Amino acid sequence: MNAMIPLFVIVPLAAAFFMAILGRFIKNFSKILLNLELLFLSYLALHFILNTQGILAYRVGGFENAGDIPIAIYLVLDGLSRLILLVISLIGLLAAFYSTSYTRQFTQERKYYILFSLMIAGMNGLVISGDIFNIFVFLEIAAIASYALVAFGIEKQQLEASFKYQVLGGMASLIILLGIGFLYWQTGTLNIADFSRLPVSGPFVKLLAIFFLVGFGLKAAIFPFHSWLPDAHSSAPSPISAMLSGVLIKAIGIYAIFRIFFSMFALSYEIAMVITVLGTLSMIVGGLMAIGQWDIKRMLAFSSISQMGYVIVGIGIGMILLATGGSKVIAGFSIFGGLFHLVNHSVFKGLLFLNAGAVEYATGTRDMRQLGGLAEKMPLTASTSLTASLAISGVPPFNGFFSKLIIIVAAVSAHFYWLAFIAVVVSIITISYFMKMQKYVFFNTPQTDYKNFRAIPLPMNLSMIILALLCLLLSLLVLPQIRDIFITPAVDALINSLQYTAVVIG
Amino acid sequence: MIKRFFSLIFVVLLALVFLPLVTEIKPLSELGMTSAKYAEDGAAELGAANLVTSVVVTYRGLDTLGEVTVLFITTAGIGFMLRRKTILPEKKRRASEILKSGTSFLLPLIILFGVYIFVHGHLTPGGGFQGGVVIASAIVLLMLSDINMHPDHNILNWLESLSGAFYVIMGILGLILAGGFLDNRFLPLGEFGKIFSAGAIPVIYSLIGLKVGAELVGILNKLGREDK
Numbered sequence: 072m073n074a075m076i077p078l079f080v081i082v083p084l085a086a087a088f089f090m091a092i093l094g095r096f097i098k099n100f101s102k103i104l105l106n107l108e109l110l111f112l113s114y115l116a117l118h119f120i121l122n123t124q125g126i127l128a129y130r131v132g133g134f135e136n137a138g139d140i141p142i143a144i145y146l147v148l149d150g151l152s153r154l155i156l157l158v159i160s161l162i163g164l165l166a167a168f169y170s171t172s173y174t175r176q177f178t179q180e181r182k183y184y185i186l187f188s189l190m191i192a193g194m195n196g197l198v199i200s201g202d203i204f205n206i207f208v209f210l211e212i213a214a215i216a217s218y219a220l221v222a223f224g225i226e227k228q229q230l231e232a233s234f235k236y237q238v239l240g241g242m243a244s245l246i247i248l249l250g251i252g253f254l255y256w257q258t259g260t261l262n263i264a265d266f267s268r269l270p271v272s273g274p275f276v277k278l279l280a281i282f283f284l285v286g287f288g289l290k291a292a293i294f295p296f297h298s299w300l301p302d303a304h305s306s307a308p309s310p311i312s313a314m315l316s317g318v319l320i321k322a323i324g325i326y327a328i329f330r331i332f333f334s335m336f337a338l339s340y341e342i343a344m345v346i347t348v349l350g351t352l353s354m355i356v357g358g359l360m361a362i363g364q365w366d367i368k369r370m371l372a373f374s375s376i377s378q379m380g381y382v383i384v385g386i387g388i389g390m391i392l393l394a395t396g397g398s399k400v401i402a403g404f405s406i407f408g409g410l411f412h413l414v415n416h417s418v419f420k421g422l423l424f425l426n427a428g429a430v431e432y433a434t435g436t437r438d439m440r441q442l443g444g445l446a447e448k449m450p451l452t453a454s455t456s457l458t459a460s461l462a463i464s465g466v467p468p469f470n471g472f473f474s475k476l477i478i479i480v481a482a483v484s485a486h487f488y489w490l491a492f493i494a495v496v497v498s499i500i501t502i503s504y505f506m507k508m509q510k511y512v513f514f515n516t517p518q519t520d521y522k523n524f525r526a527i528p529l530p531m532n533l534s535m536i537i538l539a540l541l542c543l544l545l546s547l548l549v550l551p552q553i554r555d556i557f558i559t560p561a562v563d564a565l566i567n568s569l570q571y572t573a574v575v576i577g
Numbered sequence: 578m579i580k581r582f583f584s585l586i587f588v589v590l591l592a593l594v595f596l597p598l599v600t601e602i603k604p605l606s607e608l609g610m611t612s613a614k615y616a617e618d619g620a621a622e623l624g625a626a627n628l629v630t631s632v633v634v635t636y637r638g639l640d641t642l643g644e645v646t647v648l649f650i651t652t653a654g655i656g657f658m659l660r661r662k663t664i665l666p667e668k669k670r671r672a673s674e675i676l677k678s679g680t681s682f683l684l685p686l687i688i689l690f691g692v693y694i695f696v697h698g699h700l701t702p703g704g705g706f707q708g709g710v711v712i713a714s715a716i717v718l719l720m721l722s723d724i725n726m727h728p729d730h731n732i733l734n735w736l737e738s739l740s741g742a743f744y745v746i747m748g749i750l751g752l753i754l755a756g757g758f759l760d761n762r763f764l765p766l767g768e769f770g771k772i773f774s775a776g777a778i779p780v781i782y783s784l785i786g787l788k789v790g791a792e793l794v795g796i797l798n799k800l801g802r803e804d805k
Contacts, residue, residue, distance in 0.1 A: 074752065074757075077752065080639075081748065081749060081752075081758065084642070084646065085742065085746075085749075088738050088741040088742035088745060089742060091734065091737075091738030091741070091742075092735070092739060092742060129757070130757060131638065131639045131757055131758050131759055132635055132636065132638060132751070132756060132757045132758065132759050132760045132761075133755065133756020133757030133760050134636065134757075137610075137614040137618070140610045140611055140614060142611065142614055142615075142636060143636065143757070144636075144637060144638075144639050144640070179657050182653055182656070185653060186650065186654075189650055196639075196643065204637075205637075205639055205640055205643070208640045208643035208647070209643055211643070211647050212643055212646050212647055212650065215647055215650045215654065216650050218654065219653065219654030219657070219658070222654070222658055225657065225658060230658070253598075258609075259609025259610060259611060259612065260609070260611060261611075
């Protein structure tokens with residue numbers, strides 16, 4: 072069973088190289104291969120969630136530990152990484168299926184699919200790796216593939232956004248690498264589990280924590296490191312925006328931060344507090360900035376910063392409680408809320424970007440002031456977009472309502488009343504700017520007569536319908552029976568982070 | 578001016594933070610535990626005379642596979658970002674006679690040297706990355722001496738994707754036939770210090786050499802054209 076773990080990296084990597092070789096001769100080869108690959112990965116992730124439990128470790132190259140010193144690079148699969156892997160593959164599959172008709176407008180379709188596949192390989196590798204330098208390598212794969220994909224349209228604006236993203240992303244990578252260098256210099260190990268049991272403390276650990284928080288914070292676009300995100304996420308081709316906002320910032324940002332601060336460093340109150348405060352600020356700043364936007368995708372990008380704030384706040388409260396010895400039940404509840412919102416956000420934000428892509432595909436613009444009345448012309452896009460907007464604003468019975476409610480209830484029971492209040496206010500702000508988008512794009516009187524209107528092809532519609540259904544179905548995750556299968560193992564993995572070391576090294 | 582002044586203050590403050598790290602540096606008197614294991618058992622376990630190679634290709638093979646992939650993405654990215662209509666400069670200056678005859682004499686030697694470096698990667702210092710760069714430098718010399726010569730980018734793409742695919746296949750063979758993904762011991766380790774030894778390491782390094790060479794030539798070729 073454990074021998075299947077490296078497949079999460081091997082399959083997308085091999086697929087990308089085969090697309091580069093065979094895609095030249097066989098028409099549509101890359102498209103079909105990418106979809107098959109993601110279908111397989113979704114199956115594999117689901118299989119691991121349903122049929123395996125606990126922490127699985129795989130040693131690359133099969134090298135035994137020398138005594139209790141890990142020699143090989145470890146690939147570790149715990150509850151949290153299983154959940155993130157499923158999110159990556161599932162949203163990836165729907166975005167890839169949507170792409171099959173969306174990318175017809177590009178001249179180098181094959182390269183798009185190669186880069187898409189490599190981005191998946193990078194994210195999967197980062198999520199399953201148990202070695203900090205290996206995490207860095209996969210981070211680079213995912214990040215560099217995303218720089219290229221942001222610039223895929225090679226218009227002036229896209230190149231500029233990509234350049235900004237590259238400069239800030241490069242700085243983030245440099246800071247992370249510097250941190251890894253210090254870490255290896257001081258401890259002689261790169262293995263996360265091995266590091267976590269070493270008796271290191273003092274200013275050295277604080278320095279490392281700052282490096283990693285800033286580096287991965289930049290990748291996750293947490294306030295005040297968020298300035299690249301609105302440009303990059305709005306300039307990319309829409310399915311890629313869905314991947315970037317829906318999955319990438321979670322896998323290479325949020326996941327990495329929590330993996331490092333739960334499994335690698337001992338939980339500390341200061342770091343937990345910093346993370347929670349930054350999360351709160353992201354929530355507020357992203358929300359306020361989103362109100363004034365007229366470009367649909369730019370608004371969605373700012374909204375991503377705000378919504379990721381909820382995720383960080385949810386898990387951050389849990390961190391504070393665990394670090395100060397507070398109630399484990401409330402901590403678990405709060406972390407559950409954060410992870411639940413993470414899953415939900417990847418679904419509805421993915422859907423919203425696909426909707427924006429459909430609007431742009433049909434009308435050629437994404438400026439709200441030039442649109443209007445599309446509810447009659449594109450009923451499917453309009454209804455799925457309304458679903459996603461209600462879900463993200465936290466209207467029952469959609470999934471976003473439950474995850475926000477859980478985060479707010481957890482904040483109240485942990486006595487963070489101000490935080491709960493802010494979360495409610497930001498939720499109201501969220502609903503206001505999404506209603507603005509709905510009004511201007513789908514309901515207002517049309518501003519033009521849509522001369523070059525194009526009908527939306529079936530694959531694009533199908534992806535949007537499935538995601539809209541997921542917005543409704545994921546509400547079921549609040550039911551204990553379903554929650555215990557999908558999210559509880561991930562919550563346990565974070566709460567009992569000591570187990571990670573025990574299983575990997577032991 | 579004010580902005581620069583603040584930047585200067587920021588840099589000085591940053592330097593103050595890092596100063597103790599530099600001044601209080603103590604040279605390590607003994608190897609760390611992981612490094613000690615590499616140094617003691619690496620040669621016997623993997624059969625590579627060059628210890629660095631056994632760490633790069635095998636113990637931390639997944640990192641190397643990742644780095645090779647990063648280079649692949651970079652080439653692909655540069656490829657399409659510069660795909661706008663590129664026109665060669667009109668005024669072409671012919672290369673001098675010295676450069677031309679020098680190239681025809683040196684070219685085979687440089688290529689041979691590059692191949693030597695990556696084929697002997699498991700025995701002597703060097704390896705796939707270095708050998709690939711040397712080979713790319715030979716092609717660049719050829720491009721300089723003959724201004725009309727442009728490497729066929731189809732062949733380059735072929736070389737890089739094929740060697741990338743075969744690298745992954747070698748890794749999978751390790752998974753099936755030996756201890757795990759990227760294990761080099763599915764081929765016989767052979768006699769220590771001979772060219773056919775160290776299992777799959779020479780094969781992997783040759784693939785990396787071809788890949789890196791093709792990618793660098795591709796990048797330089799793309800960057801060498803002017804945009805109009």
